[in-house]
Amino acid sequence: MLTVDELKELKDMVGTEWVKDDLPTRDAYSIYYNSSSLNKEDKLWTARPAAVIMPKTPREISELTKFCNRKDFMLKPFSTGWITSCAPGSRKTILLDLKRMDKIIDIDVKNQIAVVEPYVRAIDLQSELWKHGLNVHAVSCGGNHSILASTAAAWGYGITGASMGYQARNMLGVEWVMPSGEILTLGSPGDGAEWFSTDGPGPGVRGLIRGFQGTFGGLGTFTKVGVKLYRWDSDPEYEVHGGSPKYILNRELPNLGVFILMFPGKKEITDAGYKLGEAECNYSDFRMPAFFIALGFTDNNLELKQLWSTGVFQKLARYVLTVCVHGHSQKEYQWKVKALKQIVKESGGLILPMQQIPLLAFELVKPFFKMFKNPLKIITKIPFIQEITDMLKTSEEMRLKLFTTAFFILVRHANNSQGGFRASSGMFTSVGAFDTWDMGFEQADYIAGVKRPAIEKGLILDDGGDLGSGGTFDFGHLGYIEGIGEYSTNDPESRKATKAIVEESLHGTIERSLGLPIAAFGGPMNQLFGPHCYNYHEMIMKIKEKLDPNSSYDSWTYSGASEKAFADEKEGYTFF
């Protein structure tokens, strides 16, 4: 599609080796996470990009942008290329893979700001920051995601959000190649760095380019971001032993503890969540659904089958919150642990011992659990139950093993995706809105109901229904629980059922006022949700029109299919 002259022009901009238009490469860029949701024939393929380019500098991106202003092509930038919203929306789309832009430009320790390029992964930055006693918020997909993307371009919900907030709020400065090709700097990347630009008066540009969900590559390219940092008062590094897939920490880290809190009901877990936030003793937290807990207890699916079939987890572990407590000093840490214990007690919960329980034990208690609808309600009423539980001896080795698992999920974001993909080959997400902590559980209940018929037909994984995963944000001011499910990527019927669940849940979200879900982005979704949410879709269309009159950026994930797209590419989609 690109002519020889056009290709030459592009190659002159970035260097020959960084422009690829061969078919195999373009096909290697035509599949993304769950991309079958975008394909009308239920295949994995998205539109095949016209070319893939790897620029190195904002100046090069500016040139490429100007090229698309002149020509009948569009750009779609991405950082790691993990999520489906990186996919080209058209055969006229030129992908910008920003992998060559991988520098941590600055860590301003005093002002707690780091400036990074697009391909700095969360774990790259976190590893450097720990040496300076600092930390950064990472989103729940894991440490291999791009910090710039989650800060400036897309979503931003993560487990450390309990204390570090929603990532959009952590964007302190940005360098932006606008759809016109101009390079704009906004905010500040810290002390003595290159720019300081105030925002306003009038409508905030930061809001305009970041908003609630992000622009998903549909409104220019972000080339640098200044991200707010938080304190880290534990070890700068750690050592492990063991081997894949079980690397175990050599020792627990100082000023850091992990706790598994169990509650008999929704009210108890939500109350505790708010109180923990109020006392600021949750550095990170994660509402772990029962099925995932069972998964974490096992090494393979046979064991998982046996454990889950006991039915104990379904009754005991419906409302579990795993919490990481972190203190700036040992004294503060101890105070926080004391507060946590008090809160759990007051809320009618129980702190589980760091103990791996053998399958046999579950088999033994099974009859008891069968007798009662909510055995935990009875257990938590037993006088001194917490004190008795605390007395259970745990071997050092076992403690370390469980500490490691929790640490890698709650703090290091190191085995998050590993957790999700063992039970079935694919994971989908449906509702899940950034709203109140209570609302999260309402959503989880709702989606469990929507999933039920497909579960009963065996079309998706029977995870008990409620696979709502998430946690509190901004110390309990907000909460987020995502309605996850697992399906088989290889089974067309399973894919079809998944699509139907997501579609139904999106409409149900509106009917039940369950908040703006994670899938609310891109043209059709904006049209669906906008009218119920201050007509935000109209504002997005206006912004796109004004800032990108020549459709230089592919906007299928932002304002809707681009003007330049072919007719067959302008249809809707269900994203999961």
Next chain:
Amino acid sequence: MSYPELKALEGDIATCFRCSLCKMVPLPVFKKQEFSNICPINSHYMFHSYSASGLGYMALALSEGRIKADKALADIVFSCRTCGYCDMACNFIMESKRNEINMTLRETLVREGLAPAEYKQTIQNLKSSGNPAGSTRTRAGDWAAGLNLKKLPEQKADILLYAGCLTRYDKKALLSARKLAKLLLHAGVDVGILGDDENCCGLPAHWMGFKDDFTALAEKNASSFKEAQIKTIVTVCGACLGTLKAKYPKYGIKTGVEVLHGTELLERLIKKKKIRLTKPLNLKVTYHDPCYLGRQSEPQEEWMGEEKTVFGQMKYTVPPRKINYGTEGVFNPPRTILKSIKGLSFREMYRIREYSHCCGGGGGSAQQYEKMSLEAAKDRIKEAREVGADYLVTSCSHCKAQFEKASSDISSHPISVLDIIDIVFQAADID
């Protein structure tokens, strides 16, 4: 054009969710951005097509007829170093078949006649002279001249010392083989060689994707081992170890013999005090785990069980199928040996054991990949330097040759490369 071998893998390809963890060290062991990337082709060419995930997607495109088997595809596919890291990395998340997908794609293109000319030449050489590098004036058994080793199968011995073709034809490498033989004789081991009858293990044919040539060679070797009536093979080169121990059974060839690497036997002999490491060596060393001695030498367990489905969509196997994490390679013996040498200061690099970084030397050498291949080795040398090592020790003739070549190309931080056998020989202080 249909490709049934690829078709059969379509479901496995579809499980890739593009997380890119196959390009980097496992997250739990991550230490430093600079030494975190592992896939050598992705580090060099950067595009996603140059990664296990990209190769998988292109294999699917080929299988579905979206793209043709042509030079553009072959140029990418044959760049892969077949280091096997991606397989291990993906298995960290799920039970995957990344290695099998890579190899099947490559084998498909070989059948289509699309292998680089240099690869085809290597196969020709193997067929005509048994030496991938082509005929030489030396004969296969010359490396052992004057050592008075038993000649199998005419004579009998417990152990076959298998030099491997890169070792026996390379003037420097063969010295290591000679030293290992001397150490074994010194320790009283009943050891013999095949001499001029020793064949190439077939690894070059395997990693270049010439499946039929590989299996033919493997079968020939298996029958000569049988004829020699040996119980154990000890390899000098790490690459031969992985081939004989893991790749032969993977392709259905059973030798029925225990396969050990030199370091494994040396470790045992040192423990039994048959070899004493008495001489202190004041060296700062680090150790490079060769792919085929390390993760790639973990055999795939033959699994005879049942796959079942429960909870609608959850697959499980009875008994549970073992997943290859690459952790059962030969990792400890070299380290134990090095740590037992007096005066020697040992330090680990960042990318070690099952997540070791490839030297770049595997997968076949063609002019067009030389820069990438050497870059991988240079990156590794930089890492060795970073941890303060003056010597980069390894236990594979391919890796050693590759590092020597790369080091001579670096003026800023060259390094001395040693085979671990040379160090043991020195520390044992025998002639």
